[in-house]
Amino acid sequence: MRIIIAIIFCCFSVFGFPQNDKTFEQANALYNEGKYAEAIDKYESILKSEVHSAELYYNLGNANYKLNNVAPSIYYFEKALQLNPNDKDIENNLSFAQQMTIDAIDKVPEVGFSRIINNVVNTFKVDTWAKIAIGGVIIFVLLFLMYHFSYATSQKRIAFIISVLSLLIACFSMAMAFQKESLNKKDNPAIVFSQESKVKAEANQKSEEVFRLHEGTKVQVLDTYEDWNKIELSDNSTGWIPSKDIKLLK
Structure with a gap:
């Protein structure tokens, strides 16, 4: 659940904590009362108890943004985005926070084959690529058995073609999983x-x-x-x- 706080030009909100934690509710109440520094203290006390969530980081980012704390607001929005990379609210608020920075650094675009490969690799997470690979292997085994025990020529042909395609997909997905893992390790x-x-x-x-x-x-x-x-x-x-x-x- 989100408690919406309207501000000029944009809308920043706090998320409700899935575990319905009392401290989190108290922090949200302080945030809504405009007591952002006190809300931050409450949110950070939750972090010290080793509880992490995109909602918690998102709210910490919003509270710090309200106080013009440039680095902490960006840091916590980035942490929230790591846990929930497809959340548009987090992306938008991170963009607002980044506008407070001084350094204007150009990004060198990727080009050619490297760009294509990285775009494909980043389509899924490591676990998703691995699951696709396992699924491909299972389909290959089943269709290969069908090919081996089938008597009809047409069925054997179809089973053979699809089983080979499944094996290729499995190999490709496994390669993408290893490449994604390699990129993740380099990303620091x-x-x-x-x-x-x-x-x-x-x-x-x-x-x-x-x-x-x-x-x-x-x-x-x-x-x-x-x-x-x-x-x-x-x-x-x-x-x-x-x-x-x-x-x-x-």
């Missing part, structure tokens, strides 16, 4: 929480500064060395940032 996003952070060419303070980032910017973490993280931006720029300046989304 983080949000800059420091108001301004100097990104260095190497993992030390004396190194040359290559650029600066500001709160709310999303980065990809490529490597870690002591108290530093090597990051990459959507325009393929790379550098080393102090670990304390970012917060990992995973």
Whole structure:
């Protein structure tokens, strides 16, 4: 259930918690009363009890947005989107929050064969690709048995053709599942929480500064060395940032 709060230009709302948690209801009540900082404290107390949900992160994002907390609002909307990637409300509110950021970073578009493959791979989750592969194998086995024990030539031909297609689909889906898993492992996003952070060419303070980032910017973490993280931006720029300046989304 959503308790709608109307604001100028857009509408931000809080979700009802599936478990009907009393603390969550109290946090929602505080949110509706405009006591956003107190609502955040209540929501975060739920997180400390190891309870996570898209609804909880969504409400935390909204409460922080109301207080103009750029990095936390983006962070929590991103966390909500990880758990519920097809939710349009989360996507829209994340877009509003991102408009508060300072850094304007271009995204290098994927082109050619790589773009096609990644689009296909990202069509389903790893589990879905795996289920398709298992289904293909089962169909292959059943139709192969039908082919083996059937006496009619037409039935044997149909069973053979479909069984081969099923096997090909199973192999293709398995390959996509492995590729999706590989992409998931490489995907290590983080949000800059420091108001301004100097990104260095190497993992030390004396190194040359290559650029600066500001709160709310999303980065990809490529490597870690002591108290530093090597990051990459959507325009393929790379550098080393102090670990304390970012917060990992995973």
